[in-house]
Amino acid sequence: MTAQVQTYEHDVLAIGAGGASPRAAIEASAAKVSVGLICKSLLGKAHTVMAEGGIAAALANVDERDSWKVHFADTMRGGQYINNWRMAELHAKEAPDRVRELEAWGALFDRTKDGRILQRNFGGHRYPRLAHVGDRTGLEMIRTLQDHGVHQGIDVHMERAVVALFKDGERISGALAYDRERGLLHLFRSGAVVLATGGIGRAYRITSNSWEYTGDGHALAYDAGAELMDMEFVQFHPTGMVWPPSVQGILVTEGVRGEGGVLLNKDGKRFLFDDIPENYKSQTADNEEEGWRYTQGDKSARRPPELLTRDHVARCIMREIRAGRGSPHGGVFLDISWIKRRLPNAEEVIRKKLPSMYHQFLKLADIDITRQPMEVGPTTHYVMGGVRVDAETQMSTVPGLFAAGECAAGLHGANRLGGNSLSDLLVFGQRAGAYAARYLKDHRAGKIDEGQVEAAARAALAPFEGADSDNGTGPYRIQHDLQEMMQDMVGIVRRESEMALALEQLAKLSARAARMRVNGNRAYNPGWHTALDVRNLLTVSEAVARSALERKESRGAHFRDDQPRPDPAFAKFNVVVVKGPDGSMRVERRPIPPLPPELKQVIEEMK
Numbered sequence: 001m002t003a004q005v006q007t008y009e010h011d012v013l014a015i016g017a018g019g020a021s022p023r024a025a026i027e028a029s030a031a032k033v034s035v036g037l038i039c040k041s042l043l044g045k046a047h048t049v050m051a052e053g054g055i056a057a058a059l060a061n062v063d064e065r066d067s068w069k070v071h072f073a074d075t076m077r078g079g080q081y082i083n084n085w086r087m088a089e090l091h092a093k094e095a096p097d098r099v100r101e102l103e104a105w106g107a108l109f110d111r112t113k114d115g116r117i118l119q120r121n122f123g124g125h126r127y128p129r130l131a132h133v134g135d136r137t138g139l140e141m142i143r144t145l146q147d148h149g150v151h152q153g154i155d156v157h158m159e160r161a162v163v164a165l166f167k168d169g170e171r172i173s174g175a176l177a178y179d180r181e182r183g184l185l186h187l188f189r190s191g192a193v194v195l196a197t198g199g200i201g202r203a204y205r206i207t208s209n210s211w212e213y214t215g216d217g218h219a220l221a222y223d224a225g226a227e228l229m230d231m232e233f234v235q236f237h238p239t240g241m242v243w244p245p246s247v248q249g250i251l252v253t254e255g256v257r258g259e260g261g262v263l264l265n266k267d268g269k270r271f272l273f274d275d276i277p278e279n280y281k282s283q284t285a286d287n288e289e290e291g292w293r294y295t296q297g298d299k300s301a302r303r304p305p306e307l308l309t310r311d312h313v314a315r316c317i318m319r320e321i322r323a324g325r326g327s328p329h330g331g332v333f334l335d336i337s338w339i340k341r342r343l344p345n346a347e348e349v350i351r352k353k354l355p356s357m358y359h360q361f362l363k364l365a366d367i368d369i370t371r372q373p374m375e376v377g378p379t380t381h382y383v384m385g386g387v388r389v390d391a392e393t394q395m396s397t398v399p400g401l402f403a404a405g406e407c408a409a410g411l412h413g414a415n416r417l418g419g420n421s422l423s424d425l426l427v428f429g430q431r432a433g434a435y436a437a438r439y440l441k442d443h444r445a446g447k448i449d450e451g452q453v454e455a456a457a458r459a460a461l462a463p464f465e466g467a468d469s470d471n472g473t474g475p476y477r478i479q480h481d482l483q484e485m486m487q488d489m490v491g492i493v494r495r496e497s498e499m500a501l502a503l504e505q506l507a508k509l510s511a512r513a514a515r516m517r518v519n520g521n522r523a524y525n526p527g528w529h530t531a532l533d534v535r536n537l538l539t540v541s542e543a544v545a546r547s548a549l550e551r552k553e554s555r556g557a558h559f560r561d562d563q564p565r566p567d568p569a570f571a572k573f574n575v576v577v578v579k580g581p582d583g584s585m586r587v588e589r590r591p592i593p594p595l596p597p598e599l600k601q602v603i604e605e606m607k
């Protein structure tokens with residue numbers, strides 16, 4: 001079997017090609033170790049490229065009152081205080097340098113009048129904080145990282161999906177991938193692996209995530225013995241497109257609300273004014289006039305309720321829809337066109353500040369957002385949960401296995417603030433790369449066990465030998481049934497009985513997946529690729545359902561209508577899942593270390 005596997009060797013192997021992985025690869029390569037970067041899709045095709053609104057960093061270019069302390073306090077409040085506080089601290093302190101570094105490497109941000117990086121308003125951020133390039137920030141970020149990375153001599157392996165990690169004893173020693181074009185297997189020997197495979201959005205039917213986001217890194221880490229944390233916290237972004245059905249779920253950036261867009265029910269009412277959470281009351285406008293002034297840069301004004309955190313806005317939208325006050329196609333209205341009542345050149349402003357949104361709605365829904373409202377509703381967007389890592393180094397509990405970006409957990413707690421992902425990728429991508437290189441200097445690369453490679457190769461090819469192709473076991477059918485089930489039973493509003501049923505359904509889906517059969521041969525075979533994705537989706541879905549059952553309260557993105565309030569007892573731990581010795585998923589409560597007094601004081605000062 002091994003003879004048919006092509007072999008490569010890199011000191012550090014970075015898996016993914018979004019923002020976190022190239023940033024890690026750049027840093028590792030700067031430490032003079034050889035670096036390979038593998039991605040499931042083409043280089044440049046990752047969620048990072050889709051990011052619209054911007055990168056959160058307390059540069060204080062637009063409002064001098066901003067600082068790392070305010071950013072830290074905002075992130076902790078947004079995450080409902082179960083964040084890894086050390087990660088939140090490092091992130092707030094280091095994000096400005098990472099953004100300036102990106103600029104030094106050639107990123108062209110929008111500018112303030114005096115030539116500094118422009119920053120915009122976003123949900124949950126007290127001051128304008130998002131460095132941006134129109135609504136195409138991710139494209140600029142990924143272009144800059146790639147340009148910089150290729151000059152560092154990083155080896156890129158495109159269209160290769162990693163299906164297994166190998167260990168020598170306890171520590172990581174390599175990975176197995178298949179190439180999507182010819183279906184060949186590739187073995188990567190490496191003493192340090194950085195997982196940066198993004199999210200799990202494809203576990204749900206309505207999602208802003210593209211096809212690659214099947215929780216591969218989460219499942220790889222779990223199978224290798226690492227812990228997954230906070231998996232109950234799946235972010236449903238409040239504003240996805242709802243119409244036409246072919247584009248359901250596609251994201252409408254929060255930048256629309258940051259530029260003055262308002263959410264309305266079918267009666268034209270700004271319903272968010274009716275429900276402002278207690279801990280945000282002092283920071284939130286209580287009238288439309290003040291909210292508008294905030295979006296136009298008036299520093300004495302408080303932000304409009306449309307810029308409350310995503311978990312809250314999404315739930316308010318669901319409430320309107322369920323109460324029969326939604327839009328014709330099952331969403332609510334998001335209107336930016338109304339600003340023409342305030343600005344004479346409103347149409348030009350909208351087209352300039354939100355060019356992608358303008359084109360997206362015009363081309364896909366035949367709606368001109370400079371003149372008409374959009375119809376929007378919640379869409380599965382981001383997972384706060386992921387591989388549990390050490391805050392300083394990003395290493396998981398498996399020696400030599402690092403994780404950064406969306407597939408790692410900790411920074412965001414129960415809810416991520418918009419813009420805090422791109423900064424997360426830069427800050428913790430940099431750290432993961434630096435520490436992966438440093439780890440290697442102290443540890444020789446491990447050995448690859450041929451038995452492990454053979455077993456992984458056999459498992460990857462098993463769908464060609466499956467028992468049944470018709471009886472409900474085709475990979476697309478299983479994926480579809482899984483997505484429907486997760487959407488309905490472990491979605492935006494949860495209930496104990498439904499989640500228990502979800503676990504039963506998952507067991508049945510797993511049994512079907514074990515018999516899954518695909519036709520054709522290994523070259524260009526998307527059915528086979530889907531069969532491999534389905535296994536990962538099953539693992540992450542089980543982790544979400546089990547963790548959500550364990551958290552018997554509502555907090556952040558995890559909302560249970562049978563336990564609708566936060567419970568202070570649950571503020572003291574994170575939920576962790578790990579593979580038990582018998583192969584079943586074990587759930588544990590992991591106590592959160594107490595906040596050091598100086599950080600406690602920062603939070604008190606910023607209240």
Ligand SMILES: Cc1cc2nc3c(=O)[nH]c(=O)nc-3n(C[C@H](O)[C@H](O)[C@H](O)COP(=O)(O)OP(=O)(O)OC[C@H]3O[C@@H](n4cnc5c(N)ncnc54)[C@H](O)[C@@H]3O)c2cc1C
Nearest residue numbers: 016017018019020040048053054162198405406419421422
């Ligand atoms: C439409 C949209 C808009 C967004 N806007 C913003 C924003 O304005 N600001 C913000 O902060 N965040 C935003 N986000 C969130 C943010 O873009 C993502 O969280 C972030 O880009 C994730 O980056 P990453 O590096 O962790 O992974 P990604 O950019 O998701 O990249 C993952 C990489 O891993 C690869 N991969 C996956 N599985 C495998 C495998 N098995 N083998 C090999 N490679 C694999 C993929 O091919 C890809 O290259 C947005 C997200 C979306 C979808």
